[in-house]
Amino acid sequence: MKDILDAIQSTDSTPADFAALPIPESYRAVTVHKDEVEMFNGLETKEKDPRKSLHVEDVAVPELGPGEALVAVMASSVNYNSVWTSIFEPMATFGFLERYGKLSELTKRHDLPYHVIGSDLAGVVLRTGPGVNAWRPGDEVVAHCLSVELESSDGHNDTMLDPEQRIWGFETNFGGLAEIALVKSNQLMPKPQHLSWEEAAAPGLVNSTAYRQLVSRNGAGMKQGDNVLIWGASGGLGSYATQFALAGGANPICVVSSEQKADICRSMGAEAIIDRSAEDYKFWKDAQTQDPKEWKRFGKRIREFTGGEDIDIVFEHPGRETFGASVYVTRKGGTITTCASTSGYMHE
Template identity: 75%
Template sequence: MQAILDAIMAADGARDPAAELAAIGAIPIPESYRGMAVRAGDVSMFDGMAAHDKDPRKALHLQEVPTPALGPGEALIAVMASAINYNTVWTSIFEPVPTFGFLRRYGRLSDLTRRHDLPYHVVGSDAAGVVLRTGPGVTRWRAGDEVVAHCLSVELEDAAGHDDTMLDPQQRIWGFETNFGGLAEMAVVKSNQLMPKPAHLSWEEAASPGLVNSTAYRQLVSRHGARMKQGDVVLIWGASGGLGSYAVQMALHGGAIPVCVVSSPAKAELCRRMGAELVIDRSAEGYRFWTDADEQDPREWRRFGERIRGLTGGEDPDIVFEHPGRETFGASVYVAKRGGTVVTCASTSGYQHEFDNRYLWMNLKRIVGSHFANYREAWEANRLVALGRIHPTVSRTYPLEQTGQAAFEVHRNRHQGKVGVLCLAPAEGLGIRDPEFRAPHEAAINRFRGA
């Protein structure tokens, strides 16, 4: 691994980084590498505990794992940096189910996928790094290419996947429903997960947008999501978080009007730094959508709707960007405008949603389910980053050894934007190939730092 890292580090400051990296194909591949994993023997360790009390630090282990052989259409990458997503939190607390069930089902698919069914699961659904090797049939990528990986793993052997790969029955999220994920020194991906690394970003900055930026793109912009247009009022829950911070940027650069919902003055300030003008601090304003564990309070829905209209000059949201789930979903359905859309991609506060269906059917509203993104959508979202239209929202990074702590911070909602993880990269700020293009964007790139 040290020889691989030395070769990558030699590209920093080199006149021709690509030429330096091309030599990486001659370096032998290590027989094993360090990966952050959960273990099948630990799946009952949190039994009887509330989800909030489960501690990712107790379940995530940095361990040496054998390097898997590459199959057709696959690539092995050296991972310089990765990032924490909520699916890593779910994996580490074995919620809603242990991910070893995913690996077993995937392992039954073929001789090749059987590699994934192991008593450990190397996690992580983001990565930025360098291609080390490619399997048979790969023509687009070669050793030495600097890449980021999106997290859609799809077999593409079923007709259903050839209009929209997210509809393929064998669609999975890499590093969550597959093994050999990105929170490691190396990772195995399908070659159609790879995209060019934005040249003006560091490794940790380039790694952080992948999952959330692509998810926000499909959810808001794509024909498969809400089809956001100029002038739309977009209510964004958790607007300073890992997912919401990209939704805010998508709305602003798409000519929409974001209404940002946050839970502290510091988070409100981050939204304003991104350019949003309409912000609701729901903690300061005391919104309590549930009176107890079983009953919601429609009066609070109405108060929330009035607050939104007060900010927008009397308009209700055309689109509600939903991901908290149970805690907020009743309010989301209520406040969406007549004929509006609630687009949902997650349920971080609970999966059992409850809402008053009268406000949905009588006002012709729509609920749209959205899950990650297909390759085209992920590529377009990454292109926006490469063009400097959408910026990373890294607030803090941790070394690979402290991935458990990073996941704990996300689980307890103590983070802003994205939390990065340095895998092979020995420090932050490495891997920037185009400092001239970066210069005018420096403040925007760093606006979440230290938050």
């Protein structure tokens, strides 16, 4: 890996230099192991410690197939699907890898007793497989997280509807939390030159998810003047949703859990901020019983920011803890768009 890093850091390296670099037989990666998927059995979600399930180890460099690229990873980022993977919830990801492995001779590579995780990267192309024309060794790139086969017409207008759509590094192997990653070439985009490696690696999954949920015609189709409730507005997903709302002329009502996180929203230009910890909202009386009175109090607080209007769009991702409140505060005919379910995936 030292030769690869030296080439990347040198201003004199050419595509031919990168193409001539030997690819190592192995690389370091963050993995989970198939024989450990039951290690947290009997524990509550919050008691499951990823430090016990994640490994940093050497793994074999995968065979490079048609339409694929090997990328030297300069930076990656941690997303909540990496958290789910590490605690084997809502199910162990090895089921995804087993099913993918049955698709073709080439996809058998993904069905291994270990899973290299991670769905973001910024790095440099090392090798490209047959049929790749847009990229060459030495190109600085970022990787989108969507892995598609595009053999069905269902996915041609909207790749998320491809029957074989998967999230790379979560439902496929050889992800971005590693020294080298295997990606489809159609995942790659040029690295913005004004961003550092770390800055370029951070937005991919959360930015594209927030855009699809909130802005795209396949999501909420946000328009000027919409009142948009944004949960976790200072986090990865929420901060992009907040910026999209502000840039699109909508009115973001940002929900956070501390004054420090409220300051992050203010720094983005948001003015309507609810600190749910300071205002002590408790949407659940106990593990089985929600509290509609708290929904009502929350809705009243929201209307203070909207001139008495209910919410047009809810940008959801906490899931179980907040979903009931989200439904309650949304206007008739409004839209709730959701993903992730970080507080629990059994919505009520």
